Amino acid sequence: MVDKYEKIIELAKRRGFLWPSFELYGGTAGFYDYGPLGAMLKRRIENVWRDIFVINEGYYEIEAPTIGIEDIFIASGHVGGFSDPLTECQKCHEDFRADHLVQNIVDMPDTLSADELTEIINKNNIRCPECGGKLGNVYEFNLMFRTSIGPGSKRAGYLRPETAQAMFVDFPRLLKFYRDHLPFGATQIGKAYRNEISPRQGVIRLREFTQAEAEIFIDPRNKTHPGFKEIADIVLNFYSQEGQINGESQQISIGAAVNTGIIAHEFLGYCLAITYRYLTRVGVSPEKLRFRQHMKDEMAHYAADCWDAEILSDRFGWIEVVGIADRTDYDLKAHAKQSETDLTVYVPYDRPKKVERFVVKPNMAALGPRFKGKAGKIANALKALRQEELSGEFIELTIDSEHIKLEKDAVVFETVTEEIHGENIIPHVIEPSFGIDRIMYSLLEHSYFEEKAIEEGEEDEVRIVLRLPPQVAPVQAAVLPLLTREKLIKPAIEIIESLRKAGILVTFDDSGTIGRRYRRNDEIGTPYSITVDYQTLEDGTVTIRERDSMGQVRASMSDIADNICDLIYRGKSFGNAGRRV
Amino acid sequence: MVDKYEKIIELAKRRGFLWPSFELYGGTAGFYDYGPLGAMLKRRIENVWRDIFVINEGYYEIEAPTIGIEDIFIASGHVGGFSDPLTECQKCHEDFRADHLVQNIVDMPDTLSADELTEIINKNNIRCPECGGKLGNVYEFNLMFRTSIGPGSKRAGYLRPETAQAMFVDFPRLLKFYRDHLPFGATQIGKAYRNEISPRQGVIRLREFTQAEAEIFIDPRNKTHPGFKEIADIVLNFYSQEGQINGESQQISIGAAVNTGIIAHEFLGYCLAITYRYLTRVGVSPEKLRFRQHMKDEMAHYAADCWDAEILSDRFGWIEVVGIADRTDYDLKAHAKQSETDLTVYVPYDRPKKVERFVVKPNMAALGPRFKGKAGKIANALKALRQEELSGEFIELTIDSEHIKLEKDAVVFETVTEEIHGENIIPHVIEPSFGIDRIMYSLLEHSYFEEKAIEEGEEDEVRIVLRLPPQVAPVQAAVLPLLTREKLIKPAIEIIESLRKAGILVTFDDSGTIGRRYRRNDEIGTPYSITVDYQTLEDGTVTIRERDSMGQVRASMSDIADNICDLIYRGKSFGNAGRRV
Secondary structure, three states, X not given: OOOHHHHHHHHHHHHOOEEEOOHHHOOOOOOEEEOHHHHHHHHHXXXXXXXXXXXXXXXXXXXXXXXXXXXXXXXXXXXXHOEEEEEEEOOOXXXXXXXXXXXXXXXXXXXXXXHHHHHHHHHOOOOOOOOOOOEOOOEEEEOOOEEEOOOOOOOEEEEOOOOOHXXXXXHHHHHHHOOOOOOEEEEEEEEXXXXXXXXXXXXXXXXXXXXXXXXXXXXXXXXXXXXXXXXXXXXXXXXXXXXHHHOOOEEEEHHHHHHOOOOOOHHHHHHHHHHHHHHHHHOOOHHHEEEEEOOOOOOOOOOOEEEEEEEEEOOOEEEEEEEEEEOOOHHHHHHHHHHOOOOOEEEEEEEEEEEEEEEEEEOHHHHHHHHHHHHHHHHHHHHOOOHHHHOOOEEEEEEOOEEEEEEHHHEEEEEEEEEEEEEEEOOEEEEEEEEHHHHHHHHHHHHEEEEEEEEOOEEEEEEEEEOOOOOOOOOOEEEEEOOOOHHHHHHHHHHHHHHHHOOOOEEEOOXXXXXXXXXXXXXXXXXXXXXXXXXXXXXXXXXXXXXXXOOEEEEEOOOHHHHHHHHHHOOOOHHHOOEEO | OOOHHHHHHHHHHHHOOEEEOOHHHOOOOOOEEEOHHHHHHHHHHHHHHHHHHHHHOOOEEOEOOOEEEHHHHHHOOHHHHOEEEEEEEOOOOOEEEHHHHOOOOOOOHHHOOHHHHHHHHHHOXXXXXXXXXXXXXXXXXXXXXXXXXXXXXXXXXXXXXXXOHHHHHOHHHHHHHOOOOOOEEEEEEEEEEOOOOOOOOHHHOOOEEEEEEEEEEEOOOOXXXXXXXXXXXXXXXXXXXXXXXXXXXXXXXXXXXXXOOOOOOHHHHHHHHHHHHHHHHHOOOHHHEEEEEOOOOOOOOOOOEEEEEEEXXXXXXXXXXXXXXXXXXXXXXXXXXXXXXXXXXXXXXXEEEEEEEEEEEXXXXXXXXXXXXXHHHHHHHHHOOOXXXXXXXXXXXXXXXXXXXXXXXXXXXXXEEEEEEEEEEOOEEEEEEEXXXXXXXXXXXXXXXXXXXXXXXXXXXXXXXXXXXXXOOOOOEEEEEOOOOHHHHHHHHHHHHHHHHOOOOEEEOOOOOHHHHHHHHHHHOOOEEEEEOHHHHHHOEEEEEEOOOOOEEEEEOOOHHHHHHHHHHOOOOHHHOOEEO
């Protein structure tokens, strides 16, 4: 039986959403091309992301190179720890993930070392799944694509395994851009790379993929969010740590989840809310979406809390499409250390604080003549003394193994009150990280429907329809002259020109029955079809057909571009687009 | 003296347009980050490109991986020939372009072989420009970044040196997408890579850069363009082959240039026109733009004609930002050969053609019994005979070195008239190729002005203003409460929310005098500043200030989002935005 995945991939290939890369040369696993419709759909879902994160939240986008230098990935830990255990068949030289080969034999194979995996493979006599050959020793294979910058191998370069690092590396510049005020955030949408050992899950596991990431730098002492009240009532499907232990998810409001400590704090709760809004706006079915908390042993040691948005797929089950983490100060600390740079932020207090400080002033007039060249060292040692060390009759010091005894008048000391106006802190990082390719595949799956439909004389056939939200559908309108006649084509061309001028992606189709042409457009998710008929020549009206309801209205051709823009972008209801036919 | 380039780079760094990449780790030549304003400006000029090429011309965009496999770049010639001559200092191990080191000694050093360059370096005792050390033998260094796909070095991967190749590799899929009809085109905007030996021109010569390319597949027998009439009157600054010999460019219409044979054909002329429209729309000064034809010895051997759009830069002189070439059938032929795939297109004739064909039919009833197993071979040999070989009394053949003599009745032959309905052709490729990074730098340069301005009490100071077209300016509106008072801030926030809802990128600024805030926005090119003052509280109006004229109007706050959108996107004049103040 052909499952839904196969149907969608067939449609995606045939109509130009997704094509295996390098197909002309036999293809290579882990690479996909976005065809004409796929690239447009992808662009639109990226633009909705920008609308939410950049325009509305105010986290400006940056664009850094995809190639990075070694220092960055030493700091991030990718040089040391971004690897999978690999074993190579000694006979056919195929490579395999060792942890995958033993997954039916041991629990949690991903926690085992290379040596442990080798031992299990040998003890259980696991052979090559392809040819039955003997498997070699397991070793850790680094998943970064490596290259060299400039001639020779003087300077290693890596294709970035995530877009996030650029926001950390640019932190000093970003801090200045935001005029030294926390919180602030920066985003990036771009390619990231992971040199998978042998990817076998089509578009779900790519060697080159697109991420949309935000790094939001906040004051660790204040993890509230000013917009929290507005989103607190949104009810999500939570699959918390406790829920996973009990095997059940719960539908509660974000406000309740924060109040009861299921979510660590408001800021993370807010990020879950905008993630939910984003995913459902681009077309993910809310009932196939859940937020799963990382279990304690799964979470990075430095993380305060971490949630994945997971989408239910027919073929793959629940797949992770977004990760939302409170990474604390881990990343900035790591880069501060590697670069030997101060990456703190000076945060002024609302009101200056008064603090008492003990100050020792050496009496140089007395020390100088007596100790000569050694006076400086003695003065410094005196300054470092605590109050209780000055309470005796004499002051005793050891300088360069020499014992020195001083009268009390060698120093003056006092307690002064100082005003402190602020302090330097290392911001914490909240990171919502989106996998655009998986989201796009999920949309195709969630919007794919087959239904019996009778329309315009096409009898009782199955109609395939992609119910994509109009604002992300790649082709936004089809213009169809009822018949291939010059006098019907002319107004059709005029309509196309006015729609294009308004930035609408439009197709022209005059081949086959009108019913066939509707079907062709249903299959790629075109939300509106505009038909020019003989009545158009009489009264200047056209029909607009809505993809989902197959309902039709007659509307004026003179303001057709505004009408279509209102339908797509401004929430106009189809009933208000014209007179029902 | 600080030149314009230094001023612009200083501004670009300070305000967040361009940052040297990996600055935290000392930076690496040939890499730049787009900061928050730069990335937004870049995105907008890419979107204008899409509006022209994708939405209006109908050349759909695709998105292929940045990593490519070796076959592709063998076919494209990059594995064999994409290199620069390199010499390494034996002492300090710095690398240098050998052709650059000898450019004051010989003419056209880029035409010399590695051995010839070595000889010139030795003969002239050219030493390392950095340390004076002896230079090593020159060799050709391939400029593609190389990596490996999957573990080990089984499969080479290269970072693409241009986006173009994906459109050739996807040609069979694209042809089906466009339902087998020529002409059609596909575009791509994305990263491309060139592992420069030692780049020294800042943002003008990057190791990782962004291209926007279109590959338009046309019928080689018809290089007209249906839209040519509409653009024929556009006058461009042409620097033709002849003009370069005479040292002068000429201002003529595209129609005249095609008619007089300066431009090879209409289709190229049309591409020059949309290139001109694109560049001037995003903000390139028309008087600093010219179209330079490649000289015969500079053009690729297969190209029919090639033009560069060049922009005049203060620091760099005329720099190439766009290349527009008729590449004939070179690319498709090369990939057809490398992949052993037919990449022709069947083109039906308007009317079937009648052709006469000579047909030989062997008489198997006679040949079979006589020659048994050999009859088939003999029949094939007979079918291949030409009419004149059948004119004698006998037919003589040699099959497997055996001489065979046949009577004339061994065959029947006749001339038949057949109808041919079309033929298979290899399309020609028209390629407009845009360097987005250079265009973006040029915009900053062309839009940068320093002027004495007196406004709002800021006396007689120099105002820096980026006169970017409103539709590409990164920040589109600034909202400024006249004073930091709760009652002025509240309406300001309302305005911000309504603008954001309409997709407008807006900033809020309440620090410093109003004049200072205008200046801050002028410097980054914000086209409109909206000021909330006490009159706002009385009558619900605000002032809108136009960046370029510094003129102000009062307009209603209730429809401010529509008003600003009309100004930015729909060509509304500022005078119609409100009542002059």
